[in-house]
Amino acid sequence: MDDDQLSRVRRFNRAVTHRIGVLDGNYLGSGRPLGEARLLFEIGRDGTTVRDLRARLGLDSGYISRMLRAFEAEGLTTSTPDARDARVRRVTLTPQGRREWDMLDQRSRDRAAALLEPLGLSQRQRLLDAMAEVERFLRASAVVIEPADPFSDEVQACLQAYFQELAARFDTGFDPTRSAPAEPGELVPPSGWFLLARLDGAAVGCGALKIKGDGYGEIKRMWVAPSVRGLGVAQRLLRALEERATAAGVDILQLDTNGSLTEARKLYARNGYGEIPPYNDNPYAQHWFEKRGLQRLR
Amino acid sequence: MDDDQLSRVRRFNRAVTHRIGVLDGNYLGSGRPLGEARLLFEIGRDGTTVRDLRARLGLDSGYISRMLRAFEAEGLTTSTPDARDARVRRVTLTPQGRREWDMLDQRSRDRAAALLEPLGLSQRQRLLDAMAEVERFLRASAVVIEPADPFSDEVQACLQAYFQELAARFDTGFDPTRSAPAEPGELVPPSGWFLLARLDGAAVGCGALKIKGDGYGEIKRMWVAPSVRGLGVAQRLLRALEERATAAGVDILQLDTNGSLTEARKLYARNGYGEIPPYNDNPYAQHWFEKRGLQRLR
DNA sequence: CCATATTTCTGACTTTAGTCAGGTAATATT
DNA sequence: AATATTACCTGACTAAAGTCAGAAATATGG
Helix, strand or coil: HHHHHHHHHHHHHHHHHHHHHHHHHHHHHHCHHHHHHHHHHCCCCCCEHHHHHHHHCCCCCCHHHHHHHHHHHHHEEEEEECCCCCCEEEECCCCHHHHHHHHHHHHHHHHHHHHHHCCHHHHHHHHHHHHHHHHHHHHHCCCCEEECCCHHHHHHHHHHHHHHHHHHHCCCCCCCCHHCCCCHHHHHCCCCEEEEEECCCEEEEEEEEEECCCCCCEEEEEEEEEHHCCCCCHHHHHHHHHHHHHHHHCEEEEEHHHHHHHHHHHHHHHCCEECCCCCCCCCCCEEEECCCCCCCCC | CHHHHHHHHHHHHHHHHHHHHHHHHHHHHHHCCCCHHHHHHCCCCEEEEEHHHHHHHHCCHHHHHHHHHHHHHHEEEEEECCCCCCEEEEEEEEEEHHHHHHHHHHHHHHHHHHHHHCCHHHHHHHHHHHHHHHHHHHHHHEEEEEEEECCHHHHHHHHHHHHHHHHHHHCCCCCCCCCCCHHHHHHHCCEEEEEEECCCCCCEEEEEEEEEEEEEEEEEEECCCCCCCHHHHHHHHHHHHHHHHHHCCEEEEEEEEEECCHHHHHHHHHHHEEECCCCCCCCCCEEEEEECCCCCCC
């Protein structure tokens, strides 16, 4: 990887932790240690469960428990067993706790304001735009792609979202049972793969590979959640599927797609897929693509 | 201030501390507490003085001293009195210390690489560009403008840089003694002001105001260091000078400038200064500007 | 109902990070 | 030469942050 690029990233990290981290440490200004301030803030105006706090802050349960006990002693929070699972405790702010929370919130707001305040209007806008851009790509870089069980609930939820989107975008609506089938059972090794793109654990995209024998394979179920579009996730999914296909001896990869999915068609064209005559009678397919010679490129 | 803008800044802060801050705490992965890792890293391959470390990290001298003692016990560093001032101690890494340092450096590099690695080429470039932009504007927002003593060394150094730049940019060269004079003594209240723009304490720009009586004032010595140009520092300096002028009863502000300083002329035009006939015989001036009615706008 | 897993709590710890009040040696100032 | 200042060190202290090993209550799958 380019050395200059790396040092630019490192410089950014330093600059940001210097300017923001410094100010961020000033949660402190609240007269509360950082740990407590973070916890209190994380409880939020509407409360949460201890479980959730532990996950979000990544802290030891004993540590959290003790801080919560201290908050209760101060009259900032109350806790009750969760309605659905009495092992789980639900933490809520008391009115007094909410006042403290508001103060922290205000502090955080002031901090942000202090950053923008010295800048002129156009500089502010440019900073905000650049921030949004950085944020998007940091998000993109946190997306991981990994195989998943096509029978699992989370994959089903992902497919559900996919089908719903197709139904919304196709003029004709979309009925999965009329489409070219891809049973979950076909998408597990050795006859196929199902890949999931995850952001912080949550599914934000998927793609499947069906190995058909005689060197043929087919790409199915390519979908990326709207929240992470334009960040190259589909590209990465496609590449990952191609790698699995190549490793499984596939030489010719095919796929079908609808005319309304213009981004998808561009993606395939960019990756060396050429349009071919229909190879199936999927009523929703309007374009068929093929990429040959995967084994040669191995 | 716009509420939406504030929440965008806060979102960015959260995202960055989440994605980078988390990893940054992983200096930790070194098996060393954060404080020690930071100190070791800050010593650098070529060593520094304890004094410098204290200033850069903002830590208590006792704290640093103890950590350094621990490093010495581990055989990571050695320290010797500084050649020029024997009170100052110079800390250097031993070969073993340098190995640890290299490891930390490598870790930091890997971290940066892990961030870029999942992205495609164009996404990488866009992320790096956005990072640079954010960094620039964070720097801009850290610039503070405040009155300074025009006799002080740092102001003299600033003016020196200013004159040097004029000499380089003017076809004719530049000799301060031939220019329209502005003695330091004229630039202290009540007859004037000298403002300095500072970034982390260091001077990065200046501007002066000369109050001439009868409602007349003159802007002098406007200069911004190349490192922070295009970030609105000159604009802020100008506004600050105008405020002082207005408060001092000035109604008409004048200034002269050279034709080669195009950015300066744009700045003045944008701020309501109109070109007027020469009001002095400064041999380096080619354009004269004036803004009237400061008291009206008060 | 039983065996097992989850979730939280408690108490007893350790480590990390930092502060503060002197003390010593070298340097600067008058 | 006397005095003040600077740079660093030492030792004694504290608060914050975090870890670990159970215990108790509840849930879950058979």
